[in-house]
Amino acid sequence: MSQPTIPLFDREVQPPYLAPGYKSTVLRAPTQPLVVIPHSLSERTGPVFGAANVGPLDHDLTKNSMKNGEPLGERIVVHGRVLDETGRPVPHTLIEIWQANAAGRYVHKVDQHDAPLDPNFLGTGRVLTDAEGRYKFYTIKPGAYPWSNHYNAWRPNHIHFSLFGPNITTRLVTQMYFPGDPLLDHDPVFLSLPPKGRSLLICRFDMAVTEPHFALGYQFDFVLRGSGSTPFETV
Template sequence: MDYQPYDDKTQLDRQIERYPLSFTRNPSAPLIQRPLTLTERTGPVGLERELGAGPLDLSRACVEGPSRPRAVGQLISVFGRVTDEDGSPIPNAIVELWQANSAGRYIHEMDKTDSPLDPNFTGQGRLLTGPEGEFQFYSVKPGAYPVLESGWWWRPPHIHFSIFGVSWMDRYVTQIFFPGEPLNETDLLLNAVHERDARNRLIFEYDSTSMGAVNAISYRRDFVLRGHRQTPALE
């Protein structure tokens, strides 16, 4: 029997017209369901220790690591919860994050733009969800960046999320966008999710500015990993 984990109305088109890479990055044949062994259902154990997931401040180093100057850009605080379709929290999930710096530049060999790197910003880190599935981290707002080979396409500011559940087989990857960005209207990936409600689940909610010790603009995004309120996957 064909294995079809995808809801085409609320999940990303797998092959996107005008985005040639999407045709080579996606399977052309239906997926095959493979029985899981005990290892795949239960492992790995203690991954958070091996990967060093902990409190996270991408705008500096990890908060428990050595202090560094703050990266250039608008300081943001991002928080939310990870739950299943019934609203039950997913505690101890490893959340991996990566994003461009405030000039729209990644530290990556494939980034061929001439935007400047920031010596105080790596744009990547990991954290662990708490008992209620909650998470929070600081960062700077990422800049937009051009997809050079397209000749026209600017990616709006976004943060990449990967969430590991209880086992190897539970990995969920997506990108979350910022509200009110004009480039959201033309982004090929965001708009490859056709339902407006589902698209909105890929955009942070503006929360508030918090004043005090840390002045950061605050954004919220909850993740639902299954069911009709599922957050679309966007790789």
């Protein structure tokens, strides 16, 4: 056992549990203070995934569920790096991806939004970072969609991500937004972030990776808790 050596969640940028504007937090946010515990091997380890967990088309959401043609919508390529808080790359770490289609419809059966499904787009994928912590995947730009949080509520365009990093303290589930989206000023999920955290979730349009006659490029870096020197063991 030892005292925490991994930085805790940075509350200057991380959202609180309770954000009343986002109504479902009201009955689901813990009300008691979190108990700080010493770190043990339980916290300094976590699941390790590798190339065997990623299929050949998992990084290309425009192709990984094609049935009878190309998915509809604006093709994009998203790239960036996964880093720790000291700026060191997090190599060979898994990123899981899920999103709505171009019409703002999720494949999920609970999604009742009256917008078309796309038979050629499931909207989920996975990618591993390389030795320098870089990743890249292809997808369709997700559409905005309505939700029932309040009257005329719409979620901005966003892509969901799940990352593991080296241990369970570095676990991250988040959403990436797009620059210039007018809905960001009206979205209680995005606005739940402290002001310093908001720009950290907006990707950057990137002409350098935009592929001529093919796909618009966006760049987005993930910064996980901790430092690369954090001791951890692999499975």
